[in-house]
Amino acid sequence: MDEVFKALADASRRSLLDRLHGRNGQTLNELCEGLAMTRQAVTKHLAILEEANLVTAIRHGREKLHYLNPVPIHQIGERWIRKFERGKLAALGELKRQLEKRDE
Amino acid sequence: MDEVFKALADASRRSLLDRLHGRNGQTLNELCEGLAMTRQAVTKHLAILEEANLVTAIRHGREKLHYLNPVPIHQIGERWIRKFERGKLAALGELKRQLEKRDE
DNA sequence: TTGACATGCAACCATTTGGTTGCTTATTAT
DNA sequence: ATAATAAGCAACCAAATGGTTGCATGTCAA
Structure with missing residues (x-):
């Protein structure tokens, strides 16, 4: 529970959840588009979201697809x-x- | 909205809200009781909760009463x-x- | 009026956080 | 085979966070 609250505390992460809510199953690079952040920063945010079980990612070949877990x-x-x-x-x-x- | 999420991200602050939910209108010292934290730390948490409008405090003489705003x-x-x-x-x-x- | 009590203020500290850059690895397409 | 693409890893950095200690102020009661 605490991890979820912590994960939701950051606006960038909430916007990532919004994006996935808009279109589920996006790759890392897709999720980076238009954000004022490097890919690595997004990776870190996604890791935190995964840790909190808010996002589930599955590798598909060389890309990683991210799914929202509501x-x-x-x-x-x-x-x-x-x-x-x-x-x-x-x-x-x-x-x-x-x-x-x-x-x- | 962001301030609210940030305020809720900390377990100590959520527990303060819980306490006020249990009994509304407590003083700072009352809210400190039993916590493994100095009074000043609690003061800071309450300030953040007030900033996020989750708590409203009113002074009554020398004590400050804290009310939960749901x-x-x-x-x-x-x-x-x-x-x-x-x-x-x-x-x-x-x-x-x-x-x-x-x-x- | 003076001491006790409730709160406020400020400086300081360690750790966490959100971000960066640079390099590596794995997979796909030519 | 090789170049391009997608993602991963690690070190580093500045700023924010959660906490402390020490002292000041305001208010009530004896």
Whole structure:
């Protein structure tokens, strides 16, 4: 879980996920196109995404195809974000109450 | 959005959010209790959470009360995670197809 | 009013991070 | 066979990160 959050913390990596979401199964070089970064930098980002299981890569001859794995993202939503949805209104209400109380 | 992701990337900060989710409106010292960290370290984490609008703090006399703001978390769920839910099955299907094709 | 308590500020430090360059290896196409 | 293409490896670097210590400030209570 921690690895997923860490992987998602970087905008370049999120944009790589976006790209794969747009078109799945791209090669490293394809994923580099148009980015203001060297290929090696992208390689590192992809390694982190793979480590977090957000991307699965399979070699096909001399090229490596990258596939988005949406499961960890889904789990963040289910196991983490949902927790904070419950009691969201309660929290906001309490916050509002306190903010108003400030001027007493 | 980027600030929120960055703020959520650290386990200590997520645990602070958890604590506030458990009991809202805690002081800095309360939030420090039981943590293997100095007060100043917690202060820095809280500053980052405030910067990302995940926590709102109000001074009440000599103490500072911290309130969880669940809105950015909710937005991550809505604006970001949801995007990847759509086409999730399609992506997994494509991945499976490619993994099978590997053995050809 | 003076001491205790809650927080703030700043300098410092080690490690991690995001990036680079240069070179190597493996596969494909001519 | 050989050149071009796709990716991998390793060393290096600057800046950001997560933490510390030491001291200052503001507020409450005796």
